[in-house]
Amino acid sequence: MSVNQRDALFQTLNHTFRKAVEKLTSEENAPAIVDLFLYPNIEAAEFSVMDDEDRVLARSAVAEWEQDDEEQVQTSLNACFGVLKDVVAQAQSDGLFDRLNLIKPFSVLVVDEDMESLQELLLIDDDQLILEDDFVKKMDDELDRFFTNLMSDL
Secondary structure, eight states: HHHHHHHHHHHHHHHHHHHHHHHHHSTTTTTOEEEEEEEETTTTTEEEEEEOOOOOOEEEGGGTTOOOOOOOOOHHHHEEEEEEEEEEEHHHHTTGGSSOOEEEEEEEEEEETOOOOEEEEEEEEEEEOOOOHHHHHHHHHHHHHHHHHHHOOO
């Protein structure tokens, strides 16, 4: 997947995800939510965001998946996981989840057509926030770079 294709995919998925969250925040007497389900249907070239009652909150066509043949479906799905991680991480850093009426533990999951979980992208449980498995490693690398820069000034 080229950088331009990834950017276009990010824009499409991000817009749909934010539209779904906005729908949840704009509903009067919005119900409490435990999970958000993200369903990338590569074969049908569409992406859906559903709540824990299986209501479709937002759906969009994904032009980047329209030309995929059967052999490319798994490759596109794997690439989609990375893009969806970025979408959810961006939403978290923008404070989108702070506006929702959440019941913790709250999670954002990628699911298949049978609503079976393929990957957990976010888990918010009281004071814990888990974005991905290598989050601690990334933080460790950032702290190492910070310390190296700090010590170089001495």
